[in-house]
Amino acid sequence: MPNMNPSPRYISNLxxxxxxxxxxxxxGSRLHELTDWRAKPSLYFGGxxxxxxxxxxxxxxxxxxxxxxxTQYKSHSLIRHxxxxxxxxxxxxxxxxEILPASQRYSESWYKGTADAVFQNIDIIxxxxxxxxMILSGDHVYRMDYAGLLAAxxxxxxxxxxxxxxxxxAEAAGAFGVVEVDERNKILGFEEKPELPKHLPENPEMCxxxxxxxxxxxxxxxxxxxxxAMNEKSDRDFGKDxxxxxxxxxxxxxxxxxxGFTDEEAYWRDVGTLDSFWQANMELLxxxxxxxxxxxxxxxxxxxxxxPPAKFVFDDDERRGMAVDSIVSGGCxxxxxxxxxxxxxxxxxxxxxxxxxxSVVLPDVVVLRNCQIKNAILDRGCIIxxxxxxxxxxxxxxxxxxxxxxxxxTLVTRDMLGLPVGYE
Numbered sequence: 354m355p356n357m358n359p360s361p362r363y364i365s366n367l368x369x370x371x372x373x374x375x376x377x378x379x380x381g382s383r384l385h386e387l388t389d390w391r392a393k394p395s396l397y398f399g400g401x402x403x404x405x406x407x408x409x410x411x412x413x414x415x416x417x418x419x420x421x422x423x424t425q426y427k428s429h430s431l432i433r434h435x436x437x438x439x440x441x442x443x444x445x446x447x448x449x450x451e452i453l454p455a456s457q458r459y460s461e462s463w464y465k466g467t468a469d470a471v472f473q474n475i476d477i478i479x480x481x482x483x484x485x486x487m488i489l490s491g492d493h494v495y496r497m498d499y500a501g502l503l504a505a506x507x508x509x510x511x512x513x514x515x516x517x518x519x520x521x522x523a524e525a526a527g528a529f530g531v532v533e534v535d536e537r538n539k540i541l542g543f544e545e546k547p548e549l550p551k552h553l554p555e556n557p558e559m560c561x562x563x564x565x566x567x568x569x570x571x572x573x574x575x576x577x578x579x580x581x582a583m584n585e586k587s588d589r590d591f592g593k594d595x596x597x598x599x600x601x602x603x604x605x606x607x608x609x610x611x612x613g614f615t616d617e618e619a620y621w622r623d624v625g626t627l628d629s630f631w632q633a634n635m636e637l638l639x640x641x642x643x644x645x646x647x648x649x650x651x652x653x654x655x656x657x658x659x660x661p662p663a664k665f666v667f668d669d670d671e672r673r674g675m676a677v678d679s680i681v682s683g684g685c686x687x688x689x690x691x692x693x694x695x696x697x698x699x700x701x702x703x704x705x706x707x708x709x710x711x712s713v714v715l716p717d718v719v720v721l722r723n724c725q726i727k728n729a730i731l732d733r734g735c736i737i738x739x740x741x742x743x744x745x746x747x748x749x750x751x752x753x754x755x756x757x758x759x760x761x762x763t764l765v766t767r768d769m770l771g772l773p774v775g776y777e
Contacts, residue, residue, distance in 0.1 A: 367503040368416035369447070372483035374474070375408050376467055376565075377491030378425030378455065383626045385756055386766045387732060391777045392424065394491040395431035397715050397733070398624065399637055399646060399653075400680040400696050403434055406655045407496070408489045409450065414651050415499040418448035419481055422491070423470045425455045425463060430777030438656025453477060466589035467565075472578040478571070486574050488591070490565035494633060494644065495621040496651055497566075502608050506568040511606040513573065513599065515540065516566035518610045518621050519559050525550045528623075529562035530592040532607050540605045545592040564610060564621065567591065573603070620644050628760035631730055634696045634713045638678050660684035660699055672705045690720070698733075712744070717776075732766040734776035 381393025388396065394405040405422070412420050422435055432452050439450040453474050455463045464470040471478075471488060478486060485506065487499060497516075506514040517532060525531055531550040533542035543563075544550070550560040569577075577595055581587050587594045599605055610619045620643045624630040636642055646653060660683035665674040672689030680696045681687065689705035698716040703709055707720050710727040720726065720737045727744040731737065743750060743765060747757045756764040768774045 370484035373487045375491040380426045469589035512603045514568040517607045627758040729763045
């Protein structure tokens with residue numbers, strides 16, 4: 354049985370022997386125009402963060418200080434953010450956060466899949482001489498102590514360990530890799546995004562889904578990547594190719610993700626659609642949100658500009674600058690306007706007689722006078738013309754060139770407003 358209470362020294366040895374590789378090259382096509390100019394891990398979240406900050410913070414808080422960030426799709430804003438916010442580590446002290454862009458080190462092609470992204474960086478990983486390699490998805494929002502995952506991997510004698518989460522069968526269908534396990538959590542079967550996921554024996558409504566986070570013994574990982582690279586029929590993907598090919602002959606275990614911070618269900622969100630992105634931001638407005646961004650014992654680190662405090666001006670009956678049940682970040686000015694149940698990122702201005710409700714407003718947005726906005730996502734740098742109405746009439750929104758999601762959320766970008774594009 355795994356040691357359920359490993360000593361701090363044992364954990365620190367494990368984390369020191371681990372190299373983390375964060376796969377952050379994905380586009381996130383289901384987010385449509387929101388990722389036209391940025392990779393999904395570079396997308397803003399929670400008023401001041403970017404999605405990449407969550408796996409990076411989990412690594413640092415877990416004691417893992419050797420990290421590579423693999424980039425590919427439209428990575429300028431992602432690289433800039435990581436360099437500004439995470440570039441202060443000292444290599445001579447055994448800690449580093451390095452950018453690993455697609456550079457055709459072992460192939461004439463760009464990264465073809467998740468496994469290929471790791472394979473093309475084998476020489477960099479080998480130079481670090483880790484005992485374990487942790488491979489992490491860079492586009493999910495959650496808090497997780499990776500030390501528990503490492504300890505479970507080491508104690509079980511596994512060649513590979515897959516971090517898993519219980520999710521509803523309907524939610525997993527066509528969206529997640531689904532595993533079957535025995536009573537010891539040894540993986541017996543794996544299907545990548547099945548239309549009919551196999552449910553848990555004890556609960557027909559739930560299944561065990563892969564989070565896209567893995568731990569490998571280093572030499573075993575190298576062996577499997579080299580073998581996969583020689584297979585011309587492979588898609589070069591961990592879920593589609595690597596895991597199914599090794600579960601019969603090797604020790605591959607699942608590690609169920611449990612919240613180490615509360616007694617509640619573990620928080621994990623794939624903000625891969627406009628609706629899920631909007632909803633996850635709205636969840637933060639609860640008095641006691643499932644994702645606690647205010648826990649000083651597990652901080653989420655990020656690059657933070659030096660900005661003035663948020664300001665609320667005018668207290669007249671006809672125009673009162675106010676925000677209720679909202680997150681309002683530095684540099685914002687709420688001028689004679691009302692903000693309700695919304696997330697405002699840095700340097701947003703909402704001018705007199707306007708109302709913003711149930712919306713996610715990314716940095717540097719200006720909402721001019723007499724606008725009525727609800728159930729919307731306003732991309733960075735948008736300037737909303739005076740008198741604009743958004744989110745109240747979906748047909749009108751579509752006629753103006755805005756995108757309306759399946760859940761009724763209206764996305765507005767600079768391009769849709771006729772403004773210069775490329776603002777990340």
